[in-house]
Amino acid sequence: EYLLGQNCATDDEEEIQEGVERVRDILAAHYVQRAEAGAIRSDIKQKGFQRVIDKVSVDLVEKRDAYEATFENLGVSHVLVTEDIVKRNRRLLVSGVWCIADLSYSANEAKNESPYLLKSLKPIQMANFDLDGFIDGRSQFTASEWIDVLIRSIGLDPAQLGERAKLFQLTRLVPYCERNYNLVELGPKGTGKSHVFSEFSPHGILISGGEVTPAKLFVNNSNGKIGLVGYWDCVAFDEFAGKNKRPKPDIVDILKNYMANKSFSRGIEQVSAEASLAFVGNTSHDVGYMIGQTDL
Structure with a gap:
């Protein structure tokens, strides 16, 4: 959308088509497909330089007193980032940002240093709000x-x-805006119930079909690491339960307590979190039938 906005900001149909072609050319030349990551890394090594479009996140590594970038699709990490880039794009430190980045390659003998060097970085999505x-x-x-x-x-x-x-x-957007807001939506297939939770925002996560454990969702007692409700603004479940699938009673009890009290008990302490929960699923029944059921 950013690239289209940059290249197609006009009402002239001919210019719009030219802009769309430019965007296609940019993506074909620079967008990193996961399946081609190895080949692109090889190109960077052989050519010494490559421009890529990838999702970039940055961490502060205290031991080295340095910022290091990770390129999600390219599979490259520990790339040094200047403090100036981080100051201008603070969202890099939070959830990552899609960027156009210029990477060069310079082999070095230090085992803990990446041979990849970040020459420039330009966000192609909103990096500051x-x-x-x-x-x-x-x-x-x-x-x-x-x-x-x-x-x-x-x-x-x-x-x-x-x-x-x-x-x-x-x-459907309310769980992203309000803390601890819980939403249930049942409807026919193909009505966009899960789309918002999977594609709309980088601050939410959609769990589709698969089992989820209390450790993954709330807190892992073995290491004390907080789960999804402590990390995301919204956690959505697609087809959490159904005719042939029932969630485990222990996770249902924890979910009910969390939705009622905005906290959950795991181990010896009470833990608070602010993530909203959304449950979406398919149904062939009409509203009147569902209202008459004690157990949806």
């Missing part, structure tokens, strides 16, 4: 106009939706 700017901008819109902006931001055309349908779509 100006809340005051958004608040000021909001005042320029009416309520209905702002709803349309939000609907378009999640990839839907507001002109194709009625007011009630728009509010349904916005309801």
Whole structure:
């Protein structure tokens, strides 16, 4: 979307098509596919330089008093990053940012140093969030106009939706905005229930189908590491239970306590967290039938 915004910001159809072709060329030349990561690393070594598009996250390594970057798809880590880059793009330290980065290669004998060198880095998604700017901008819109902006931001055309349908779509965003907000949505297949939780925000995670353990979701008693509810703003479950699948009673009890009290008990202590929970699943029943059931 960033690249399209940079290259297709016009109403001229011919210029838009030219911009789309430029974006395709950029992605074909620089986007890192996981399956091709080994070949791209080899190209960087042989050529000495390569421009890549990848998701980059940065950690402060206290022992070395240095910032180190990890390139998710490329499979490269421990790449030194200047403090200036980190200051300008603080989100690199939180959840990672999609970037266009120039990498060079210089072999060295130090075993704990990466041969990859970061020459430049340019975020292609929002790396900083100006809340005051958004608040000021909001005042320029009416309520209905702002709803349309939000609907378009999640990839839907507001002109194709009625007011009630728009509010349904916005309801799915509430777990991202409110702490400890719990949501259940049941509906027919193919109605976009899980899309928002898997694609919309880097601050949420969707658990699809598979089993999840108390240690993974809440806290691991063996090492004290907090689980998903302590890391994400929203944890969503797709098909958490069904006709042929029942969650284990122990995790259901912990979930019920967490949703009621915003905390859970594991080991010898009570742990608080702020993650919202969303449960989405398919059903062939109508609303009247489901309301009449004591156990959905």
